[in-house]
Amino acid sequence: MVARYKYRFYPTDQQKNSLAKLFGCARYVWNEALAHCQAVGKYLGYNQLSSRLTKLKESVQWLKEVSSVALQQSLRHLEEAYQKFFNKEGGAPRYKKRKTNQSATLMSNAFSLQGEGVYLAKIGVVKPIWSRPLPSKPSSVTVIKDSAERYFLSFVVEVELENIEAKSPSIGVDLGIKTFAACSDETKYHSPDYAPLYDRIAQLQKQLARRVKGSNRWERTRLRIAKLHCRIDDMRTDFLHKLSTKLTSENQVICLEDLNVRGMMKNRKLSKAISRQGWRRFRELCKAKSEKFQRELRILDRWEATSQHCSKCNWHWGKLDLSTRIVVCDGCGAVHCRDENAYVYSIS
Numbered sequence: 001m002v003a004r005y006k007y008r009f010y011p012t013d014q015q016k017n018s019l020a021k022l023f024g025c026a027r028y029v030w031n032e033a034l035a036h037c038q039a040v041g042k043y044l045g046y047n048q049l050s051s052r053l054t055k056l057k058e059s060v061q062w063l064k065e066v067s068s069v070a071l072q073q074s075l076r077h078l079e080e081a082y083q084k085f086f087n088k089e090g091g092a093p094r095y096k097k098r099k100t101n102q103s104a105t106l107m108s109n110a111f112s113l114q115g116e117g118v119y120l121a122k123i124g125v126v127k128p129i130w131s132r133p134l135p136s137k138p139s140s141v142t143v144i145k146d147s148a149e150r151y152f153l154s155f156v157v158e159v160e161l162e163n164i165e166a167k168s169p170s171i172g173v174d175l176g177i178k179t180f181a182a183c184s185d186e187t188k189y190h191s192p193d194y195a196p197l198y199d200r201i202a203q204l205q206k207q208l209a210r211r212v213k214g215s216n217r218w219e220r221t222r223l224r225i226a227k228l229h230c231r232i233d234d235m236r237t238d239f240l241h242k243l244s245t246k247l248t249s250e251n252q253v254i255c256l257e258d259l260n261v262r263g264m265m266k267n268r269k270l271s272k273a274i275s276r277q278g279w280r281r282f283r284e285l286c287k288a289k290s291e292k293f294q295r296e297l298r299i300l301d302r303w304e305a306t307s308q309h310c311s312k313c314n315w316h317w318g319k320l321d322l323s324t325r326i327v328v329c330d331g332c333g334a335v336h337c338r339d340e341n342a343y344v345y346s347i348s
Helices: 013-040 046-059 061-065 068-086 195-210 216-250 271-275 279-292 338-347
Strands: 002-009 102-107 111-114 117-120 124-126 140-145 151-158 168-175 181-183 251-257 296-300 326-328 335-337
Touching: 013 046, 013 061, 013 068, 013 102, 013 124, 013 140, 046 061, 046 068, 068 102, 117 140, 168 216, 195 216, 216 251, 216 279, 251 279, 279 296
Parallel strands: 168 251, 251 296
Antiparallel strands: 002 151, 102 140, 111 117, 117 124, 140 151, 168 181, 326 335
16 A cells, blocks of 8 residues: 655755745646636646646746656646546645645656665755655655745655454444544543643734734744644644554454534534544544554444434434433433443444
């Protein structure tokens, strides 16, 4: 199976300038091709846009200062975005901005591994921090600069499937806000407390509103806010990776609910708390790691009301208020914890 291995690196000042040109050219090619397709009224396809890029280089000379592979891959990514849009797997492609995350992809003919360094075409040799060895020869690498001005190399590699004996035959997982995951083995997992960091972001955003946009103080405050957002994202990613790895490696069958996150986000009282959890990302990680560990992931129907039925006698007591945490079944008289009853019912 295919996986991504990500490493941070610290470029020199000269390499930062070269990377800025690379990101700018890749962004320009994407935006220019997208604008042309929108003007025509349809997606023209990769081949036609690639031929148009060759002619565009004759008039825009600075496009020749970076690797042509990155520009071609930018058109490939635009094609993938349009295909997802046509298949109703995502929204329409949008223009890329300079202040958000920047990236450029190089194929195997535009980079090479040289000892402890990585040679990037027309950039030079960069030295990433090898936190773990690459399992195989990478087929491509994506150079990333996030909003906090951190640089990363993301390699695409082939990894072998792992055959680990499962400790448990199955487990049901009920996702929530107060408790991130309540499992059928009576264990509960709580997400990290992001509240102090979000409070600090709110304070800095007030300061940012008083600054003159584009000034040095405005830029410093914006960077501090971006670093806090990246810190929260790193905490969330670390928690979701560790939890998804634990559940998929220890259980043969993992049962999750198909939550309507987009619909739940319309609740203005809970939208902020829901957006901080990362339920969708957790499901994607469980899906990928289920394939890696050769496990079975079962997604329950979103209309199956697991919290409205008794896990012992299947009695239907109806919709409950969120403040109701303990339920007494009218059918068999059993006393249930709301979350515990939901995950037990999901695997029954």
